[in-house]
Every structure is written in structure tokens, then in C-alpha cells.
Amino acid sequence: EVQLVESGGGLVRPGGSLKLSCAASGFTFSDYWMGWVRQAPGKGLEWVANIKQDESVKFCVDSVKGRFTISRDNAQNSLYLQMNSLRLEDAAVYYCARVDYSGSWHYDYWGQGTLVTVSS
Amino acid sequence: DIQMTQSPSSLSASVGDRVTITCRASQSISSRLNWYQQKPGKAPKLLICAASTLQSGVPSRFSGSGSGTDFTLTISRLQPEDFATYYCHQSHSIPWTFGQGTKVEIK
Numbered sequence: 001e002v003q004l005v006e007s008g009g010g011l012v013r014p015g016g017s018l019k020l021s022c023a024a025s026g027f028t029f030s031d032y033w034m035g036w037v038r039q040a041p042g043k044g045l046e047w048v049a050n051i052k053q054d055e056s057v058k059f060c061v062d063s064v065k066g067r068f069t070i071s072r073d074n075a076q077n078s079l080y081l082q083m084n085s086l087r088l089e090d091a092a093v094y095y096c097a098r099v100d101y102s103g104s105w106h107y108d109y110w111g112q113g114t115l116v117t118v119s120s
Numbered sequence: 121d122i123q124m125t126q127s128p129s130s131l132s133a134s135v136g137d138r139v140t141i142t143c144r145a146s147q148s149i150s151s152r153l154n155w156y157q158q159k160p161g162k163a164p165k166l167l168i169c170a171a172s173t174l175q176s177g178v179p180s181r182f183s184g185s186g187s188g189t190d191f192t193l194t195i196s197r198l199q200p201e202d203f204a205t206y207y208c209h210q211s212h213s214i215p216w217t218f219g220q221g222t223k224v225e226i227k
Contacts, residue, residue, distance in 0.1 A: 037164075044207065044218055044219070044220050044221045045156075045158075045164065045207055045209070045218040045221075046218065047215055047216040047217065047218065050216075059214045059215070061215045062215065095163055095164070102169055102170060102173060103151060103152075103169060103170025103171075103173055104151060104152040104153065104154060104169050104170040104171070104211050104212075105152070105211035105216075106154040106166060106169040106170075106209070106211060107154075107156075107164070107166060107209075108166050108169075108175070109166075110163035110164055110165070111163060112162075112163055113163055
């Protein structure tokens with residue numbers, strides 16, 4: 001059974017940093033692209049970043065460029081999101097998701113999410 | 121960036137109704153369109169990929185159609201467990217973008 005379990009969320013002040021982790025199990029982690037999607041309270045879904053199997057390709061949304069870094073450790077079956085210079089508008093539930101392809105790229109499995117609160 | 125616009129933003133329907141949700145892309149995305157269902161406090165769940173491919177385990181009352189810029193998600197006979205928010209998602213080009221969501225509520 002595919003499982004994705006996020007951790008590392010919490011309360012942080014504007015300008016602060018936080019590192020999210022996602023522990024994957026139930027599939028061969030190194031075979032898949034992975035990604036992060038966030039959802040601000042009461043709002044819709046926003047794509048954050050994707051990373052290729054070997055970390056050779058990374059994409060992220062413009063609003064987090066230069067502040068957030070996606071990475072992975074295939075030996076540990078783990079995905080990460082290092083978030084620096086956090087802003088009020090970064091407050092959201094952050095979901096880790098597996099990327100698959102079948103006619104289109106899509107997220108086929110999602111974690112339960114971890115809440116990031118940015119407040120002074 | 122490709123903008124995804126869903127309509128309606130919300131709808132009220134009864135069990136057994138046929139429900140149609142539309143998603144329009146600001147430029148052609150071929151068939152690189154996915155649909156997700158999200159219930160309150162839960163992670164999104166993939167329903168349909170590539171505009172019309174039903175995911176394993178998803179009831180056949182869900183169907184998707186369209187290509188280019190106009191897409192549709194149809195629920196043929198609404199069931200109590202279908203009351204949720206539905207999102208379309210384009211993976212044609214970076215940045216990937218989602219529609220704003222359509223909330224399906226009980227009438």
C-alpha cells in the first residue's frame with residue numbers, strides 16, 4: 001500500500017525557516033517524480049514544486065523561487081521542502097504527492113498534509 | 121501561465137441527480153487535464169487523468185471528456201459520498217495550475 005506521511009509543519013514567524021519531510025513507503029520511491037502542493041486555509045490547491053527521480057530536474061512556482069528548495073533522499077525514501085524567508089502568504093497545508101504518467105502527468109497518491117502557520 | 125477556470129464555483133444537487141462541472145483552460149492543453157475530489161479535512165483524491173481515464177477504484181458514475189481548452193467532469197447519478205469539492209488540474213506546462221474548485225453541496 002502506497003503511503004506518504006508528511007511532517008515538520010508548525011508555527012513560524014515571518015522571515016523564518018522550516019523544513020518539511022515526507023516519508024514514502026509501499027512503492028519504489030526512486031522510480032517516481034515527486035511533488036509538493038499547498039492549500040491555504042479555505043482556499044484552493046496550488047502547485048509548489050516537483051523533483052525528478054535523480055534530482056537532476058526541479059521545477060517550482062515563481063512565488064517560492066529563491067526561497068524554497070525541493071530535495072529528496074532515495075536511500076531514505078524521503079522527500080523534503082526547505083522553506084526559507086517565509087511570508088504570511090505561505091501559510092497553508094502542504095501535501096506531498098507522487099507523480100505518475102498515463103496520458104498526462106498527475107498526482108496519483110497524496111499524503112495527509114502538514115500545516116504551516118506563519119504569524120508574528 | 122495557463123489559467124484554469126471552473127464553473128460553477130458551487131452547486132446544490134440531490135442524490136440521484138446528474139451533475140456536470142466545466143473546466144476551461146486559457147490556452148490549449150491537449151488532453152493533459154486531471155480531476156481530483158477533495159472532502160473536508162482530507163487530501164485530494166485523483167479521479168480522472170488525461171481528461172477521460174478513470175482511475176482504478178473510482179466508480180463508473182464519474183466520467184471526463186474534452187480536449188484542447190474545454191473539459192467536463194460528469195457524475196451520472198450523484199451519491200451521498202460524492203458531496204465534495206472538485207478540482208481540475210493542467211499538467212501541460214510548468215507551472216502546473218489548478219482550477220479554483222467546484223463545491224458540490226446537498227440540496
